[in-house]
Amino acid sequence: MKRKQLWILGGGLAVVLVGGVAIAGMQEKGLAVQVAKVGRENLQSKVSANGKIQAVTKADISANVMGQVTKLAVKEGDLVKKGQFLMEIDPRSAKANTEAMQANLQATQSDLVSATANLAQARSDFERAKVNRTAGIISAADFERARTAFETAQATQETVRRRAEQARANLSQSHVGLRNSTITAPMDGVVTARRIELGETAVPGIQNQAGTVLVTISDMSKVEAEMEVDEASIPTVKQGQKAQVRIDAYPNQTFDGEVTEVGGSPILKLSANEAIKFKVKVWIKNPPLTIKPGLSAQADIFTGSRDQVLAIPIQSLVTREIKPKAGETPKPGAPRDEEGVWLFDGPGKAKFLPVKTGLLGDLNVEVLDGLKGGETVITGPFRILRDLKGGELVREEKSKKKDEKKG
Numbered sequence: 143m144k145r146k147q148l149w150i151l152g153g154g155l156a157v158v159l160v161g162g163v164a165i166a167g168m169q170e171k172g173l174a175v176q177v178a179k180v181g182r183e184n185l186q187s188k189v190s191a192n193g194k195i196q197a198v199t200k201a202d203i204s205a206n207v208m209g210q211v212t213k214l215a216v217k218e219g220d221l222v223k224k225g226q227f228l229m230e231i232d233p234r235s236a237k238a239n240t241e242a243m244q245a246n247l248q249a250t251q252s253d254l255v256s257a258t259a260n261l262a263q264a265r266s267d268f269e270r271a272k273v274n275r276t277a278g279i280i281s282a283a284d285f286e287r288a289r290t291a292f293e294t295a296q297a298t299q300e301t302v303r304r305r306a307e308q309a310r311a312n313l314s315q316s317h318v319g320l321r322n323s324t325i326t327a328p329m330d331g332v333v334t335a336r337r338i339e340l341g342e343t344a345v346p347g348i349q350n351q352a353g354t355v356l357v358t359i360s361d362m363s364k365v366e367a368e369m370e371v372d373e374a375s376i377p378t379v380k381q382g383q384k385a386q387v388r389i390d391a392y393p394n395q396t397f398d399g400e401v402t403e404v405g406g407s408p409i410l411k412l413s414a415n416e417a418i419k420f421k422v423k424v425w426i427k428n429p430p431l432t433i434k435p436g437l438s439a440q441a442d443i444f445t446g447s448r449d450q451v452l453a454i455p456i457q458s459l460v461t462r463e464i465k466p467k468a469g470e471t472p473k474p475g476a477p478r479d480e481e482g483v484w485l486f487d488g489p490g491k492a493k494f495l496p497v498k499t500g501l502l503g504d505l506n507v508e509v510l511d512g513l514k515g516g517e518t519v520i521t522g523p524f525r526i527l528r529d530l531k532g533g534e535l536v537r538e539e540k541s542k543k544k545d546e547k548k549g
Contacts, residue, residue, distance in 0.1 A: 172535035176522045177486045178455050180513050185503040186447040189379055191422065193369035195389065195437040197360035198425065201329055205344035205354050206322040207231055214340045216357065222327040228357055231344050233323035240316040247309040254306045257299040264288075264295035331359040334435050365429045366402065367439040370409060370419040378445040379404055385424045390438040392430060399424040401443060446501055452513060453506040458483050458521040459499065460528075484530055486518040492534045 213230035216222060271288035274280045335358035338344060345354045367387050371379055385399035405421035424441050461479050480496050487493035497512030520527060520536065 172490050172537040173492075173526050174539040175486070175492075175520045175526055175536045176539050177518050178458065178521050180452065180454055180509070180515050180517045180519060182450045182515065183453050183506065184447070184449045185451055185453060185501050185506060185508055187378070187445050187501050187503055189371060189375040189443045189445055190440065191369035191371045191375075191443070192438070192440050193367050193422075193424075194435075195365055195426075195433060195439050196368055196435045197331075197334070197362055198364040198366050199329070200331070200334070200358060200360040200435075202355045203228070203325060203328070203357045203359065205231060205346045205356060207236060207319055208344065208346055209233075209235060209323065210343050211338055211340055211356075214338075216333050216336065218333050218336050220333045222331060222333060222359060224327055224329050226327045228325045228327055229338075231323045231325070233320060236316065236320040236323050240313070240320050243309065243313040243316040247306070247313050250302065250306040250309040254299070254302045257295070257302040261292075261295040261299040264292040268292035325356065327359055329359060329361065331361045334358050334360040334362070360435055362429075362433060362435070365426050365433055365435075367399065367424045367426060367441055369422045369424060369439075369441050369443075371422045371443075373408070373418040373420065376404070376420045376422075379422055379443055380445075383443055383445060385441050385443045387424060387426055387439055387441045389433070391434075395430075397429065398427045399441060400427065401425075448501050448508060451501070452509045452515055453503070454483060454497075454509055454513070454519055455521045456502070456505060456507050457524070458519045458527075459497075459507055460484065462494065482512070484520040484527060486520055486536060486538070490535050490537055492520060492530050492532060492536050494530070494532050 209232040211229055212232045214228075216228050222228070268288045268291070271280060271285050275282070275285040336356070337358075338354065338356045344356060379401060381401050381404060383401045385401060387397045387399045389395070389397065401422060402425045403421075403423035407420075408418050409421055411418070422443070424443065459481060460483065461481050464478055464480050481499060482494050482496040485493045485495050495512055498510045500508035500510045502508075520530075
């Protein structure tokens, strides 16, 4: 009797255990996914880019005359004032040229004085010849000779006068060359680069070829970050937008900025594989006093913001191919893909829902159409989101923390 009772009790326990396992198995059916509730929040979109620090105003000083640097008064890092002496390019050739032009002008001026005197004499002789010819005192041949002499004197005097003007212009040009031998600061600032040493030869530019840049002077009280923004982000970047700039040389600091220039054409690529980027300048409002050009910088440019908008996690947004219905031919130009989310629908089933998105934030994206709020969307894992077709059984993945608490 006792044995029979034991068998019955054992059988009952076995049924309970099998049933429990079956129920547990049913509870664990479906793909384990992460989910999130659709709600409202404040969104701010931004574009991030890398670049370099540079002065808003700077002057690259090149040589206008060729020659050896004979005097050099500044080094990198020096503060300079407008008009301050920077360097001298050997002035001996320019001085010799100026002296030659001066001597040529003096000689030409002497010739002009002589030609003017000859013209005055020829004019007087011609006027007297006209009177004598009228009175019949001289012959027609003598009168013609007097007129020819006068006209020749006029031409000679005009030629010499023009030579004198040319000599004067040459002398002025030689003075310019002489002045170009002495280089002074065109503005207040800091010597941020010096690319020539005492005794080296400065070479001026010719036609489309730039000359030697001797010194760069920058006004470091106004600096900007010249950023490179990729082609996908550039349409949202506008002048006047606010930005935050981080400079590698000043860790754990951020600097307020403002977009002052947006490039209209791409930056020239060094290789065919290089991405297309555009130049964007961000003025830094509160730069540190020790800032220097060429420092690496990163900027977040804030391109828009909206308060309390319907939003979903970015990772929940998927794109899938639009498949035409049976017997239906897609219209030319019709979109081939659509954006949407997978809803955690009903009793654990995945359902695709198309959505229209708007502003893109750091982690979330605005939903303009397709959701009302309160829905549960599947956010991952990506490998599951990628392969969902619709109708699959899904279950919420238990977090490790919950499992640990249960344990």
